Amino acid sequence: MSSVNHKPSTAGIIVIGDEILKGQTIDTNSTFICQHLYTWGVQVKKISVVSDELEEIAKEVKEFSEKYTHVVTSGGVGPTHDDLTFEGVAKAFNEKTLPHPDLVQLIKQYFGTDDLLSPKMKMAYVPESAKLQYGESKISGKRTKYPMVSTHNVYMFPGIPSLLEGAFVLFEDIFRDPNVKFFSRRIFIDTDEITVSSILQDNFNKYKESVSLGSYPDLHNSYFKVKLILESQIEDKLNSACEELKSALPQGSVVKYDENPLIDANEKIHELLKSENGSEFAKKLEKSLHTIEKALERYSFDEICVGFNGGKDCTVLLHLVYAAVKRKYPSIDKKLKSLYIRSKLPFPEVEKFIQIARDRYNLNELMYYGRIKDCMGELKNQHPEIKAVFMGTRNTDPYSSHLEEFTMTDADWPQFMRVNPILEWSYDDIWKFLRGLCVSYCSLYDRGYTSLGSMNNTHPNPTLQYIDYRGIVCYKPAHQLQDNQLERDGRNV
Numbered sequence: 001m002s003s004v005n006h007k008p009s010t011a012g013i014i015v016i017g018d019e020i021l022k023g024q025t026i027d028t029n030s031t032f033i034c035q036h037l038y039t040w041g042v043q044v045k046k047i048s049v050v051s052d053e054l055e056e057i058a059k060e061v062k063e064f065s066e067k068y069t070h071v072v073t074s075g076g077v078g079p080t081h082d083d084l085t086f087e088g089v090a091k092a093f094n095e096k097t098l099p100h101p102d103l104v105q106l107i108k109q110y111f112g113t114d115d116l117l118s119p120k121m122k123m124a125y126v127p128e129s130a131k132l133q134y135g136e137s138k139i140s141g142k143r144t145k146y147p148m149v150s151t152h153n154v155y156m157f158p159g160i161p162s163l164l165e166g167a168f169v170l171f172e173d174i175f176r177d178p179n180v181k182f183f184s185r186r187i188f189i190d191t192d193e194i195t196v197s198s199i200l201q202d203n204f205n206k207y208k209e210s211v212s213l214g215s216y217p218d219l220h221n222s223y224f225k226v227k228l229i230l231e232s233q234i235e236d237k238l239n240s241a242c243e244e245l246k247s248a249l250p251q252g253s254v255v256k257y258d259e260n261p262l263i264d265a266n267e268k269i270h271e272l273l274k275s276e277n278g279s280e281f282a283k284k285l286e287k288s289l290h291t292i293e294k295a296l297e298r299y300s301f302d303e304i305c306v307g308f309n310g311g312k313d314c315t316v317l318l319h320l321v322y323a324a325v326k327r328k329y330p331s332i333d334k335k336l337k338s339l340y341i342r343s344k345l346p347f348p349e350v351e352k353f354i355q356i357a358r359d360r361y362n363l364n365e366l367m368y369y370g371r372i373k374d375c376m377g378e379l380k381n382q383h384p385e386i387k388a389v390f391m392g393t394r395n396t397d398p399y400s401s402h403l404e405e406f407t408m409t410d411a412d413w414p415q416f417m418r419v420n421p422i423l424e425w426s427y428d429d430i431w432k433f434l435r436g437l438c439v440s441y442c443s444l445y446d447r448g449y450t451s452l453g454s455m456n457n458t459h460p461n462p463t464l465q466y467i468d469y470r471g472i473v474c475y476k477p478a479h480q481l482q483d484n485q486l487e488r489d490g491r492n493v
């Protein structure tokens with residue numbers, strides 16, 4: 001570990017492509033590059049997005065190349081007329097482009113042409129001084145087929161994210177600065193920035209020689225309002241700054257937050273179980289884990305599906321099943337199936353959350369429209385392999401008091417095993433689990449909704465209503481509901 005403040009090497013990123021400037025493609029490459037350079041101890045100073053114009057590329061490359069230790073470019077290395085990166089970089093250094101013999105050979109191998117005038121051969125024309133560098137796969141140890149082209153301190157990568165990401169990580173040795181390591185700490189607080197701005201200023205002033213401090217508000221997070229990030233190359237200083245800041249912040253404003261409860265989900269659930277040792281909640285949670293385990297023994301991965309409509313109960317369920325599946329099948333590359341039967345008037349907030357959850361939990365969502373019973377028939381036809389549906393039903397739900405952990409659908413319904421791991425959970429149990437693990441849930445629950453149906457029959461729970469200091473009607477979040485019996489007070493049906 002370095003104890004001196006070694007000056008880090010720097011980098012500039014040039015993202016090349018009209019489609020990004022028109023908003024047609026979201027630039028993910030610069031984020032990817034920044035994340036890696038940061039962990040490699042390189043300070044990214046600037047990201048520039050330029051159009052597919054020769055002059056623009058040349059001008060930016062020249063300036064970046066003089067200013068920064070490394071320049072990384074993304075895009076514009078393909079065979080089409082609008083891909084001008086190699087020419088632009090050559091121009092920045094007053095060079096011509098020439099066909100590189102190795103690239104000519106490669107293109108001949110791939111496309112069967114060695115005609116130097118063929119459009120495919122365009123990719124072989126690189127700056128005169130260009131070097132080709134082959135990465136080595138960390139897994140197979142094999143040399144990659146296609147090289148990265150660089151010249152001076154400029155490294156050129158393709159724009160297609162999968163190609164860029166695959167290639168970039170192979171060149172860690174070029175960029176990594178062995179003398180530099182950035183340490184960082186995060187503090188989450190549930191007060192707004194205004195309240196703490198002078199405290200932040202004081203901390204910043206005191207440590208600015210060695211520690212940087214950033215403040216990042218989030219208007220939509222269920223757990224915190226502001227994320228503070230402290231950073232330094234000197235770990236001791238960082239720790240002092242961090243501890244001092246924590247004690248200077250208003251009492252109780254620092255909250256515990258887990259940015260990704262899906263990482264080690266199973267271990268975290270067991271930690272929660274341990275911390276709740278012996279409680280009623282712990283017993284129910286343990287029973288739920290057993291039910292899920294049993295179901296995963298009885299049914300194969302392909303035979304299961306999670307009923308998920310964005311509600312809080314099935315959010316608990318999904319998280320539990322996800323953790324158990326990850327544990328049982330650690331390296332499975334198939335997606336867990338989920339079932340979403342869309343009601344007539346879904347809340348946009350619910351649909352948005354379903355989409356977020358689908359991406360986060362990597363779900364293969366099977367979506368149907370119409371009456372639940374009809375949809376289950378369609379599911380049966382289209383996915384005859386599915387035998388069991390996990391459900392977030394609780395005994396206190398209407399018509400659910402008779403259900404057991406494993407109950408077949410009624411005789412006049414399409415036949416599926418309904419697996420109900422959280423039948424006995426109370427309203428408070430649901431929130432203890434979600435809030436205890438920082439699982440994200442549909443935003444409506446932070447606005448007074450305690451039970452979700454369709455837009456035409458669901459309202460915020462009147463018990464949670466209050467009038468704020470401006471005289472405006474507001475609602476407390478669902479997890480603050482005192483009386484569990486009143487859960488469905490915002491529902492007309």
Ligand SMILES: Cc1cc2nc3c(=O)[nH]c(=O)nc-3n(C[C@H](O)[C@H](O)[C@H](O)COP(=O)(O)OP(=O)(O)OC[C@H]3O[C@@H](n4cnc5c(N)ncnc54)[C@H](O)[C@@H]3O)c2cc1C
Pocket residue numbers: 306307308309311313314317339340341342343372376389390391392393394397398399408409410413418
């Ligand atoms: C897979 C499945 C099987 C069913 N089998 C029967 C049956 O055999 N007999 C019968 O009378 N009724 C059955 N139903 C209907 C069920 O009993 C409820 O009437 C229905 O779930 C809506 O009630 P609720 O709003 O209280 O449910 P919620 O409390 O919202 O739902 C309970 C759980 O069901 C699942 N679920 C509910 N709605 C959806 C949806 N739109 N999309 C995906 N998953 C959803 C979720 O896992 C949810 O946690 C079934 C429903 C489903 C989804």
Ligand SMILES: NC(=O)C1=CN([C@@H]2O[C@H](COP(=O)(O)OP(=O)(O)OC[C@H]3O[C@@H](n4cnc5c(N)ncnc54)[C@H](O)[C@@H]3O)[C@@H](O)[C@H]2O)C=CC1
Pocket residue numbers: 015016017019020025026027028029030074075076077078079083123146157158159160161163167
């Ligand atoms: N196999 C390999 O390693 C290499 C292949 N090629 C070939 O070159 C062509 C692609 O060259 P490119 O420079 O990628 O062409 P390009 O600049 O036209 O970009 C290709 C696509 O990548 C996406 N993209 C571009 N910039 C992005 C960004 N910043 N963030 C997110 N997405 C972005 C865009 O959707 C764009 O359509 C392909 O034909 C490929 O086969 C080129 C070099 C290396």
Ligand SMILES: [Co+2]
Pocket residue numbers: 001002003
């Ligand atoms: Co050291």
Ligand SMILES: [K+]
Pocket residue numbers: 078080082083
């Ligand atoms: K192109």
Ligand SMILES: [Mg+2]
Pocket residue numbers: 016017018052075076082083159
């Ligand atoms: Mg392009």
